[in-house]
Amino acid sequence: MIAIIGAGISGLTLAYRLQQQGTPYILLESSALPGGYMQSLYSEDRVLEKGPNSILADELVLRFIDELGLTDQLVIANDISKKRYVYKNGKYRTMPSGPLSLLFSSFFSFTQRIVLFKEYFNTQPYRKESTLYELISERFGKEVADYALDPFVSGVYAGNPKELLAELCFPVLGKNITAYGSILKGFIKNPPKRRVSLTFSHGLGMLIQALSDRVKEKRYSCEVESMQPHGDAWNLRLKTTQGIEELCCDQIVLALPAYEAAKIVRSFSEEWSTRFAAIEYPMVRNMHLVFKKDQLGFEAEGFGALHPSVEPLFTAGVIWSSATFNDRTPEDEVLLTCMVTEKRTPALKTMSDEQAQTAIQEEIKRLYQITGEPVYTRTELWKKGIPQYTDKMTTILKHSEALEKMNVYICSNWPHGISITDCIHRAHELAAKWKA
Ligand SMILES: Cc1cc2nc3c(=O)[nH]c(=O)nc-3n(C[C@H](O)[C@H](O)[C@H](O)COP(=O)(O)OP(=O)(O)OC[C@H]3O[C@@H](n4cnc5c(N)ncnc54)[C@H](O)[C@@H]3O)c2cc1C
Numbered sequence: 001m002i003a004i005i006g007a008g009i010s011g012l013t014l015a016y017r018l019q020q021q022g023t024p025y026i027l028l029e030s031s032a033l034p035g036g037y038m039q040s041l042y043s044e045d046r047v048l049e050k051g052p053n054s055i056l057a058d059e060l061v062l063r064f065i066d067e068l069g070l071t072d073q074l075v076i077a078n079d080i081s082k083k084r085y086v087y088k089n090g091k092y093r094t095m096p097s098g099p100l101s102l103l104f105s106s107f108f109s110f111t112q113r114i115v116l117f118k119e120y121f122n123t124q125p126y127r128k129e130s131t132l133y134e135l136i137s138e139r140f141g142k143e144v145a146d147y148a149l150d151p152f153v154s155g156v157y158a159g160n161p162k163e164l165l166a167e168l169c170f171p172v173l174g175k176n177i178t179a180y181g182s183i184l185k186g187f188i189k190n191p192p193k194r195r196v197s198l199t200f201s202h203g204l205g206m207l208i209q210a211l212s213d214r215v216k217e218k219r220y221s222c223e224v225e226s227m228q229p230h231g232d233a234w235n236l237r238l239k240t241t242q243g244i245e246e247l248c249c250d251q252i253v254l255a256l257p258a259y260e261a262a263k264i265v266r267s268f269s270e271e272w273s274t275r276f277a278a279i280e281y282p283m284v285r286n287m288h289l290v291f292k293k294d295q296l297g298f299e300a301e302g303f304g305a306l307h308p309s310v311e312p313l314f315t316a317g318v319i320w321s322s323a324t325f326n327d328r329t330p331e332d333e334v335l336l337t338c339m340v341t342e343k344r345t346p347a348l349k350t351m352s353d354e355q356a357q358t359a360i361q362e363e364i365k366r367l368y369q370i371t372g373e374p375v376y377t378r379t380e381l382w383k384k385g386i387p388q389y390t391d392k393m394t395t396i397l398k399h400s401e402a403l404e405k406m407n408v409y410i411c412s413n414w415p416h417g418i419s420i421t422d423c424i425h426r427a428h429e430l431a432a433k434w435k436a
Contacts, residue, residue, distance in 0.1 A: 001025065001026060001249045001250055001251075002018060002024065002251040002252075002253060003028060003234070003236055004025055004027045004253040004411070005236075005254055005256055005261075005264065006028075006029060006254070006255035006256030006260075006412065007031075007036070007212070007220065008037060008038060008256070008412070008423070009035075009036070009207070009208065009420055010411045011027055011253070011427075012027070012034060012212060013064075013211065013423065013424050013428070014255060014430055014431055015027040016211050016215050018434065019215060021435050023431070023434045023435070026219065026247070027215055027218040028224055028247075029218065030221070030222065030223035030224070031220065033220065034208055034211075034212045037050075038051055038052055038205065038208055040204055040205030040206070041203070043376075045329070045330050046328065046329050047199075047201075047329075048328075048335070049199075049204060049321075049337070050286070051286075051380070051382065052204060053204075053321065053337060054077065054197050054204075054324070056196070056197050056421055057196050057197075057421060058421060060424070060428065061424050062196065068211065069210070070206060070210055074199075074200060075198060075199050075200060077198065077303070078325070078326065080301050080324075081197065081302060082097060082302075084097070084303045084304065085305035086107075086147055086151055086305065086306050086307075086308065087306070087307045087313060088107070088147055090311075092305050092367075093107055098187075102148075108147070112143040115140060116144060116184070119140055119183060119184045120182050121181075121182065122139055122181060124138070126177040128174065129165070129391075130165070131161065132149060132166045132170070140183075146309075147308050147310075149161050150310070151306030151308045152306065153169070154307075154343070155306050155339070156418065156419075157386055157418060158282055159341075160309075160343045163388065165390060165393070165394065167394075168389040168393055169389050172192070195421075204420075223238065223239040224237070224238055225237045225263075225264065226266070226267035226268075227252060228267055229268060229406075232250075233248050233249065233250050234248070236248075236249060237267075251407040251434075252409070253409045253410075253411050254409065255412050255427075256412060257281065257412065257414075258276040258412075259277060261276045262276035262277035265408075275395055275396055279388065279392050280387070281386065281388070282341060282342040282343050282388065283341070283342040283348055283349060283381070283385055284339065284382045284385030284386065285339070285340045285348060285379065285381050286337060286338070286339055287337075287338045287339075287340075287356075287357060287377065288336070288337050288338075288376070288378045288379070289338060289361065289377055290329060290333050290336075290374055291336070291370060291374050292334075292375060293332055293334050295334075295370050295371055296369065297369025297371070298367070300320040300323055300368065301323050302320055302324075303319065303323075303324050304317060304321075304324070304337075305317060305320075313363060313367075314340060314359045315338050315340050315364070316339050316344045316345070317338075318337065318367075319336075320335075321335040322334050322335040333375065336364060338364055342385075353379065353381070357377070360379075361374070386418060387414040389414075393414065393415045396414070409430055412426075
């Protein structure tokens with residue numbers, strides 16, 4: 001039997017797939033409710049997300065959603081959301097959407113566009129150990145690294161591109177360089193497959209609920225405290241509402257954050273525990289601000305706006321949630337989902353809830369020329385937000401085969417990709433491994 005520890009999107013997807021193919025499993029979750037970081041709130045006709053806001057779905061994810069009977073609940077991002085803004089020199093400017101428009105848009109200075117163009121003829125070899133910032137600034141120039149890469153990375157990883165490894169975060173960059181000599185040429189010759197940005201009528205939580213309803217062998221409010229080898233099998237120590245229990249299983253799947261996995265594996269390997277604990281999860285604060293449309297002196301029509309680290313702002317960006325997806329709020333309201341990250345704004349770590357919320361509100365009111373107070377606010381603090389893909393992650397990847405030889409597998413947003421789509425893919429890949 002396979003014990004899956006953690007009922008976030010990764011653990012639930014794997015449990016569902018194993019059940020479908022008849023592989024014995026048990027899903028163990030410490031909280032009373034499943035979902036992990038993926039939780040929606042439905043409050044007074046408003047759909048809010050505590051963590052992830054949307055799924056960038058590919059074919060496999062769309063088929064999976066359909067299989068779960070959720071296609072009629074899908075809410076696809078409006079066309080207007082193709083428009084994205086970046087804060088530059090004190091104001092919002094439209095961000096060019098593709099490599100060609102980057103060359104012709106006035107978003108970047110003329111000299112910067114020449115540097116961009118020259119990358120097409122670059123012959124520098126690829127260095128696997130480059131950080132994202134090194135790779136992009138060396139090939140495209142500092143302005144592109146500061147105003148295109150940095151805010152994008154902040155939005156996806158809540159991280160610092162000077163620390164994140166290009167090879168782990170966007171392997172396609174290295175592939176393009178190796179195949180074509182140039183990142184730009186690679187994107188032009190081999191454009192990335194289109195993905196669909198989506199959510200559901202009552203938020204992403206609907207996917208969690210659909211999976212949880214279908215998964216039969218599950219135990220919630222059941223925390224795994226430790227694991228010990230027992231012959232060829234494993235013994236898990238469980239803390240449940242009834243007390244302490246033991247569970248014997250053949251395989252273990254760690255479908256939980258690295259910092260939690262570090263606690264469980266400590267009982268059998270200090271070395272693995274140290275490796276897991278070394279993965280950094282910087283703090284992220286989300287704040288939902290709802291205003292009446294006529295309170296804004298700015299037309300928030302698009303996906304949202306990103307705030308590069310080189311600009312003196314507190315927030316890392318704002319998703320214009322009600323413009324991107326229909327029916328997030330009543331018609332006459334605007335929902336702005338603001339994000340502050342520890343990596344961009346280190347002061348966040350030492351601020352009280354009230355200080356952080358005030359700083360966010362004041363900045364948003366100024367940027368969007370808002371009069372009056374929000375009609376609704378809600379804030380979510382993730383003390384440990386998103387795993388950082390640095391050299392610490394490389395170490396885990398390097399040794400994961402040894403872990404798998406002991407029948408211990410990782411199936412979460414580390415080290416195989418951060419997005420919900422990545423999590424769903426990894427779960428499918430693992431399930432296929434156990435298909436009879
Ligand atoms: C603020 C924020 C915004 C994001 N935005 C997006 C986005 O828009 N799009 C996107 O694709 N991704 C986004 N992400 C990333 C995405 O949310 C995560 O990668 C994904 O939800 C991770 O799912 P998971 O199942 O791997 O892990 P988790 O969600 O961490 O689930 C792990 C589960 O394990 C349980 N657990 C922990 N310890 C134990 C234990 N000892 N015993 C048993 N159970 C345990 C936890 O309670 C939890 O339920 C965002 C993340 C954050 C934090």
